[in-house]
Amino acid sequence: MSADKTDRRIKTSMGTLTAETITVRGHNLVDDLMGRVDAASLFFLEVTGRLPSDTENALLNAMIVSIAEHGMMPSVIAARLTIMGAPESFQGAVASGLLGAGDVFVGPTSNVARLLQVEAAALDGSDEEKAEQIVDLYQREGRRIPGLGHPHHPIDPRSEKLLAMQRELGAPRAYTDLMLAVHKAACARRGKHLTFNAVAAVGAIASDIGLDWRAVRGIGLVARTIGLIGHVFEELNQPSAQTIWNLVEDHSDYFDPSEAGVPASPQGRK
Amino acid sequence: MSADKTDRRIKTSMGTLTAETITVRGHNLVDDLMGRVDAASLFFLEVTGRLPSDTENALLNAMIVSIAEHGMMPSVIAARLTIMGAPESFQGAVASGLLGAGDVFVGPTSNVARLLQVEAAALDGSDEEKAEQIVDLYQREGRRIPGLGHPHHPIDPRSEKLLAMQRELGAPRAYTDLMLAVHKAACARRGKHLTFNAVAAVGAIASDIGLDWRAVRGIGLVARTIGLIGHVFEELNQPSAQTIWNLVEDHSDYFDPSEAGVPASPQGRK
Amino acid sequence: MSADKTDRRIKTSMGTLTAETITVRGHNLVDDLMGRVDAASLFFLEVTGRLPSDTENALLNAMIVSIAEHGMMPSVIAARLTIMGAPESFQGAVASGLLGAGDVFVGPTSNVARLLQVEAAALDGSDEEKAEQIVDLYQREGRRIPGLGHPHHPIDPRSEKLLAMQRELGAPRAYTDLMLAVHKAACARRGKHLTFNAVAAVGAIASDIGLDWRAVRGIGLVARTIGLIGHVFEELNQPSAQTIWNLVEDHSDYFDPSEAGVPASPQGRK
Amino acid sequence: MSADKTDRRIKTSMGTLTAETITVRGHNLVDDLMGRVDAASLFFLEVTGRLPSDTENALLNAMIVSIAEHGMMPSVIAARLTIMGAPESFQGAVASGLLGAGDVFVGPTSNVARLLQVEAAALDGSDEEKAEQIVDLYQREGRRIPGLGHPHHPIDPRSEKLLAMQRELGAPRAYTDLMLAVHKAACARRGKHLTFNAVAAVGAIASDIGLDWRAVRGIGLVARTIGLIGHVFEELNQPSAQTIWNLVEDHSDYFDPSEAGVPASPQGRK
DSSP, X not given: OOHHHHHOOEEEOSEEEOSSOEEETTEEIIIIITTTSOHHHHHHHXXXXXXXXXXXXXXXHHHHHHTTOOSSOHHHHHHHHHHHHOTTOHHHHHHHHHTTOSTTTTHHHHHHHHIIIIIGGGOOSOHHHHHHHHHHXXXXXXXXXXXXXXXXXXXXXXXXXXXXXXXXXXXXXXXXXXXXXXXXXXXXXXXXXXXXXXXXXXXXXXXXXXXXXXXXXXHHHHHHHHHHHHHHHHHHHSOOHHHHHHHHHHTEEEOOHHHHOOOOSOTTTO | OOHHHHHOOEEEOSEEEOSSOEEETTEEIIIIITTTSOHHHHHHHHHHSSOOOHHHHHHHHHHHHHTTOOSSOHHHHHHHHHHHHOTTOHHHHHHHHHTTOSTTTTHHHHHHHHIIIIIGGGOOSOHHHHHHHHHHHHHHTTOOOTTBOOSSOSSOXXXXXXXXXXXXXXXXXXXXXXXXXXXXXXXXXXXXXXXXOHHHHHHHXXXXXXXXXXXXXXXXXXXXXXXXXXXXXXXXXSOOHHHHHHHHHHTEEEOOHHHHOOOOSOTTTO | OOXXXXXXXXXXXXXXXXXXXXXXXXXXXXXXXTTTSOXXXXXXXXXXXXXXXXXXXXXXXXXXXXXXXXXXXXXXXXXXXXXXXXXXXXXXXXXHXXXXXXXXXXXXXXXXXXXXXXXGGGOOSOHHHHHHHHHHHHHHXXXXXXTBOOSSOSSOHHHHHHHHHHHHTTOOOHHHHHHHHHHHHHHHHHTSOOOBOHHHHHHHHHHHXXXXXXXXXXXXXXXXXXXXXXXXXXXXXXXXXXXXXXXXXXXXXXXXXXXXXXXXXXXXXX | OOHHHHHOOEEEOSEEEOSSOEEETTEEIIIIIXXXXXXXXXXXXXXXXSOOOXXXXXXXXXXXXXXXXXXXXXXXXXXXXXXXXXXXXXXXXXXXXXXXXXXTTTHHXXXXXXXXXXXXXXXXXXXXXXXXXXXXXXXXXXOOOTTBOOSSOSSOHHHHHHHHHHHHXXXXXXXXXXHHHHHHHHHHHHTSOOOBOHHHHHHHHHHHTTOOHHHHHHHHHXXXXXXXXXXXXXXXXXXXXXXXXXXXXXTEEEOOHHHHOOOOSOTTXX
């Protein structure tokens, strides 16, 4: 731990405090942000370093709203069970639910954005040509294209709404056009209709308004936090956790490990 | 685990899905919310069951913006250290920081709201009379009145801004008036000026726009999530965690437990 | 942020690294701890600064084992739902479940220990006299004495086992005797038998082996971590989260917020 | 959500409760486990379905002890900062630190085990032949072999100790022999000595005692939980978080986002 280590400085451009002012991303918090920008604009400022246009703000808010609340989802159930055991920690229950916002439910929006911003950016040709190459690539590597398909519905009304808003607002749509081309190519290759779902719309439109692909999943995290707060607060007023626990216990069958078929030791060497 | 248990149902009014529609708190998600309401309005809907007025929305957004980003705060440092060890989990780093949004930094806004909505509601008299009784009560129980005081500044510019907005918008201010009376009474009792800080302003104004005291800390959780996402994303682009680690190691002195003075066993019986 | 701040040093007696050795709580990690002490002893060393005797170690292990695994408990269900959404983060699922180890399920062991180490330590008299005063105090303040009572059973076999081990090992039992006196006094006061449950036994025996009351809940956290790892691993091999989700959805009834009775605004002022 | 869904049952072999007994993984908790097995054995039982032999138990405890406490590590600093903001939630601070036990610090032990249990299991030949193929594979895919290398030291004393214990106890060592062959082949290929570090030893020995590769990181999670509890408890007695915060603030330089070089928008399309 030598002297040169302590010489190193931490570099940040998020915010800073002095005796007189609070600066957030280059803006005076009190004079320039409070009362002038909304929560979604602040999120945009945090991850891009600039304030959004009205169009960008409208699309961002619509995306957050579209994925915040869908009723009794797994992360919400987890948060309700957590507040039952730890009623002293509202933030702990919200964090518990947020931890499920991973690769399966929230991550795919970032995967769509990465496909567009990173994988397709390395390709040449028209959108149609790039789309063909993307479909080839995913097929070759045995990967599923994120954002396409839905268990029950040929269209996702949330995607339709987001795409309609993008058109009506005259927003940039280069990434969205490319994603629609990928959708078209994938349907043709599979020989059947695949739903262009909300994940695809959010990943593409977020890219078009300027969010880095890694920050796209931030949209889902803000949305989930809002939804989780609502559920944890409802749980405090109208508890369901005990009923959930009872349901799970009543529907569980215990098997002795010897008959359960869970691997008891690694394959191969033993 | 008897039959009557499985008969019990879970009751919720957060949201529900059918084959055709997504309903959020009594509203059609696609037709009535997307493109029409912003993220803060959705938060308001989640915790009150109704959409905010324009005035309520403006104040709510200003409160979220006021406490989202203040640079290198403890929760932000925690999140940066977490993403260093677990770069696969963006949500884990955000959750790690959110766990610090507890009784010391974020909870006091709820404590202000509880003082106003619960403790003062049990009292009779004018605001001035209630304020005297509140100051008495806290003094008698050795509790510190939340929202008053600041290490360095006689005024908190964020409070001034929020109170000015509330006046200009003609918003309801019964709880805020009461909190200002508590502030006045506390200053008189202490014989010195105490800062009416942002915690006091958020707790009071949130009460005036209709948030239950337990939901008030949700404002801080939404704000923190936004700020944490920004810092975790900056950390991915411009890492500081190794420098922070080095700083802490270089400034740490190890003492043998025998000389450290940390209690090695409980008092009294041993 | 003046110069004197950076002069301040961090003082720790947990551990330290040099080029040659790793020191843990005053012991050489490789030479003195690895191969010589078990995981429970390390926990004991961490929170007391000394290694346990054989008796202390035996009791500590028995306490950890007694509360680690009870099947489909709320925290375990939360962890299973979390790994479903975020399969990339084993630690996130474990953390999600651990967040439920709060004031309701795990905290009471610390509350028993605080009753004994702090509240009773301030009293004079014999165990019986202290017990009467404790029962008076809790009754007066409307608090429930932690560790007493059980929904279905007059005895808790885990308590019996822990108390029997304590006797057979000839371990110190001053705190346990006091807690048994509290139990006796509480039963007399209530005029009915109350179960001396595992929470009471763990809180008292942990105090007798020298754990500070605030560290007592660490026993539950170690135990829960072990149990949660088992469940998350089973979930990876034999998923149940989708079934749990389906069960909850199938047993949920959605009510419009206007009819749901959840408070839409704070009482009193509106 | 059709009828057949509610017919589905949850299958588990972790544990179950009846009115009379608590069963854990096929064992009566009170009669067969409490007082008979230690915490590490319970962990082993949780993830393998069987109790360990004395040799397996000794190695498991040594592995847990080897990685539990190393002083002021990033996850420990995160936990200390978290308890500062949320002193009401001991479990929240521990969870906050545990969230950093991811792919960088704890995950590599599982990666070593996967290399041995999955990747090498698909290969033919002697250990030396498999090792060559593994080194080829990782080189071809540009992956770094986990468990090899150390910033400063040619030997890791923890690995030496674990390997010595394994030999002295006459434990199974097929996976360890293979990992040592991989080490030898990698050193030859690179033309320089690489440290066989603790990650390699834990991954290999855990495989030899029968842990599935995905459960291997559970060793690190148990170890970290123990270490984190110690640090959070020390923080309560002897706070360092404010000093850490001051250090970070004093060593941070704020740059306007316009000059900071953090990408403000995705590459390519804008």
